[in-house]
Amino acid sequence: MKALIYQGVETLAFEDAPEPRAKAGEVVVRVEASGICGSDMHAYLGHDARRPAPLILGHEAAGVVEGDGRRVTINPLVSCGVCAACVAGRENICADRQIISMPPREGAFAQYVAMPESNLVTVPNHVPLAKAALAEPIAVSWHAARLALAALSPDMERRAVVLGGGAIGLAAALALRAQGIAETCIIEPNAARAAYLRDHCGETVAAQAARPTPLIVDAVGISQTRATASQIVEPGGVIAHIGLGDHADGLDVRRMTLQEITFIGSYTYTAQDFRDTAQAMFDGKLGSLGWTEERPLQKGAAAFQDIRSGAVAAPKVILRPWP
Amino acid sequence: MKALIYQGVETLAFEDAPEPRAKAGEVVVRVEASGICGSDMHAYLGHDARRPAPLILGHEAAGVVEGDGRRVTINPLVSCGVCAACVAGRENICADRQIISMPPREGAFAQYVAMPESNLVTVPNHVPLAKAALAEPIAVSWHAARLALAALSPDMERRAVVLGGGAIGLAAALALRAQGIAETCIIEPNAARAAYLRDHCGETVAAQAARPTPLIVDAVGISQTRATASQIVEPGGVIAHIGLGDHADGLDVRRMTLQEITFIGSYTYTAQDFRDTAQAMFDGKLGSLGWTEERPLQKGAAAFQDIRSGAVAAPKVILRPWP
Secondary structure, X not given: OEEEEEEEXXXXXXXXXXXXXXXXXXXXXXXXXXXXXXXXXXXXXXXXXXXXXXXXXXXXXXXXXOOOOOEEEEOOEEOOOOOHHHHOOOHHHOOOOEEOXXXXXXXOOEOEEEEEHHHEEEXXXXXXXXXXXXXXXXXXXXXXXXHHHHHOOOOOOOXXXXXXXXXXXXXXXXXXXXXXXXXXXXXXXXXHHHHHHHHHOOOOXXXXXXXXXXXXXXXXXXXXXXHHHHHHEEEEEEEXXXXXXXOOXXXXXXXXXHOOOEEEEOOOOOHHHXXXXXXXXXXXXXXXXXXXXXXXXXXXXXXHHHHHOOOOOOOEEEEEOOO | OEEEEEEEOOEEEEEEOOOOOOOOOEEEEEEEEEEOOHXXXXXXXXXXXXXXXXXXOOOEEEEEEOOOOOEEEEXXXXXXXXXHHHHOOOHHHOXXXXXXXXXXXXXXXXXXXXXXXXXXXXXXXXXXXXXXXXXXXXXXXXXXXXXXXXXXXXXXXXXXXXXXXXXXXXXXXXXXXXXXXXXXXXXXXXXXXXXXXXXXXXXXXXXXXOXXXXXXXXXXXXXXHHHHHHHHEEEEEEEEEOOOXXXXXXXXXXXXXXXXXXXXXXXXXXXXXXXXXXXXXXXXXXXXXXXEXXXXXXXXXXXXXXXXXXXXXXXXXXXXXXX
């Protein structure tokens, strides 16, 4: 099969690779759509020790099950199923969790990928597979929104600010509204991205938060956005933190203590979150999902360069492995 | 009346001061016992901009209401009562909150203090006022324990580590057990303090945490303890953070995100927490409370020096304003 292989810092090659084989409980999925995530970009730039070259990146995929033709979207998080976390339905903190695109599992920037049957969610015929591939990034935001709302005091206004207008930030705004937040505002400094979100997605976007806000989603995850989050959150409020941008912290812990702020580290999603997200997408509760740009996998290297240079206004680029 | 007046960095004087007058809704309390808090120590060292000299410090007090002789312990946090936070029972995040020992309210290292009637909790006759004065510091820990337990996933073990064996740390261990945590361990580097907690209070004490723990209470609040908290907390767990020790942060935010840690800034207590704490004390649910050392207010300056030099093993020094 053909695959986009990460070969070293800023080097991706579209080459032949061995086809994956299904182990017990697994099937092979013919990949039809595979989104580029910020974490793929981190790996591409050599910033992710968890993803050493050579490796097939990509973990936001939808496709067709080989053999039975079922249209599916893929939950890329594989967990042990038997530990206390898994039994409690918190598969995302399973100590043995794996994700495709991290060894020992190859990723989905390829024509085929092997996955456990239990990680697949069937996609109804009215949903294109290029949209179904958004289940993964949206599930990340859905999970963070769910945790944040569970922590938010019932007496506070249902109002949120999302820092960052990439796919995770946009998806956070969509998920928050689907879960009952009345008013969301995305803070996005890139003018082209901000205009896209405003004009094409109908989102409320601003250069900075206008007033203290009960709920903040940090969908960037760098020290600067953490500093902003801990300064603009309303007393008694909640920060949900998704990104893995840098290691320095940036939080104003003194203010967080004096004003009783809750900070929630949020990582991926539970299996139930993934299914709930997919269902909400299929039911149209997360909007039209028309915020992707599709490109052939063969031109994946150029797509990474364009994203890095800020030349892509759409929050998500979807690679298509088949001509 | 006599009072211990903070006159400048590391300077306290036992002097005459004007007696307080009760405003509308207030009464004057004859102070019988007034505990020294870490925040009094911060002020004494000149580290608290909220407490400028000259000022009467002290906010952990119990005494007798002038005029009717009622024995009371004092909730020192005065809130507006009408804002959204107050109406929701979160008086501790009221934007107009005041606390005695911060302008415009003088503190309780004095023979009398004026307080709103609604801030008083009647103390039963079987409880000495020197113990009743512990309601305030214990309420701080009770509140943090309540928030932490509300955030802790029901599937996780009921096991906690408390960083710091001062009054707040010891009270956190007591409050956690009273609220259903089966096993607590206090981490305390000062050998004399550790021995006191172990031998005199029956607490489990260690020099460092032996294994990942679902719930951490940081009862110190410096960058070093925050770093420890974020490293030893079990995946999916909770850190409750009480102290205001320094401004740098120290948190391992990357781990907190990858392992889905919740960090809760906790400040003082709600009025209900204060009443619940006092009731739990009166009912004997927080132990014998025999971990104080009593000294005359007249010798308050020496008490501050002894605490600062680490020469006091008891977690709490109670000053008595009357001979």
